[in-house]
Amino acid sequence: MTYETRLFAALADPTRRAIFERLAARGQSVSELSRAMPVSQPAISQHLKVLKEARLVRDEPAGARRIYSIDPGGLGPLRQWLDRFWIEQLAAFQSKVDAVADREEG
Amino acid sequence: MTYETRLFAALADPTRRAIFERLAARGQSVSELSRAMPVSQPAISQHLKVLKEARLVRDEPAGARRIYSIDPGGLGPLRQWLDRFWIEQLAAFQSKVDAVADREEG
DNA sequence: GCTTATAATAAGCCATGACTTATGAAACTC
DNA sequence: GAGTTTCATAAGTCATGGCTTATTATAAGC
Structure with missing residues (x-):
């Protein structure tokens, strides 16, 4: 495991x-x-x-x-796991923002 | 459940x-x-x-x-749960700091 | 030293959970 | 509309997990 x-x-x-x-x-x-x-x-x-x-x-x-x-540090790995998705979600959001920006430029 | x-x-x-x-x-x-x-x-x-x-x-x-x-918000409750302990751990740490401060004062 | 308290482990029971194959129900493709 | 794809559900199997009682080991207290 x-x-x-x-x-x-x-x-x-x-x-x-x-x-x-x-x-x-x-x-x-x-x-x-x-x-x-x-x-x-x-x-x-x-x-x-x-x-x-x-x-x-x-x-x-x-x-x-x-x-x-x-x-004390026991929950650290859980927090790290969580943060991975925080980052990913931010990146996903960013690419959507970019897409809109591109659309408005073009 | x-x-x-x-x-x-x-x-x-x-x-x-x-x-x-x-x-x-x-x-x-x-x-x-x-x-x-x-x-x-x-x-x-x-x-x-x-x-x-x-x-x-x-x-x-x-x-x-x-x-x-x-x-999108699905991991929110997990983060909140985690933050509860973050706060608690901070509070526990703070009370230790206070204890040391009291000792040095007295 | 004998008793009492504390905690870990062993063994057994029962419910749940993760998977499989089989089947059914929509929705597309021609 | 017959055949195909896609997905959900049903039913059954097997392993695991959470609990219990019983037992053992270690340390305290009188």
Whole structure:
């Protein structure tokens, strides 16, 4: 699986996005997340694994706990992907503008 | 299913992203897409349906054909979602800066 | 040291999703 | 108008994904 696909797939699940958004507000442990969410602890751990493999999240041991938090640059590739189309759309728009200009000249 | 989920889910499939990227370059018909891609015509139609429901793509009849193209504002919600975290991350950074400033003052 | 808390992994279940072939329905081409 | 092209939908198959309960490993606390 491509890294890009991993990224989009990680964000495609609503539970996983909810976890990500919680972590964006504040880093926290697995148990804290699982207490706040309507799924079991193993489910949370599995989601965190997927998020981590997509480099959206990182973890750090803290005693028996493990604090998960947002990986700061994690959304960078998503932004880059998005910007590609921003550019392309601009280019497409520009060529239409040019076409009109040419028509009015000629 | 939430609209946001539909959007991410639509982009999570690599074949579907490939279709989207082709259409970003140039609007084209189903048959044209299916000739260029390694899946059957029905598969293409099914993918286009998903992309359309995510408002990433629109279509227009042209005789027996049907020309699909990018929906211009389709990526807007994705950008907005992304910007939310951009802001949040900035805010988190700012509070750290403030903390350091307070420490140096006190 | 024994118990308790925390989190990861294993195994199994069920729904969904991506694909296929087959078919039907419009619209053009001659 | 018969044949052809184009596209959507139906139906079926197979793999994957998200969840559960059960279990194990590691660290804390008394």
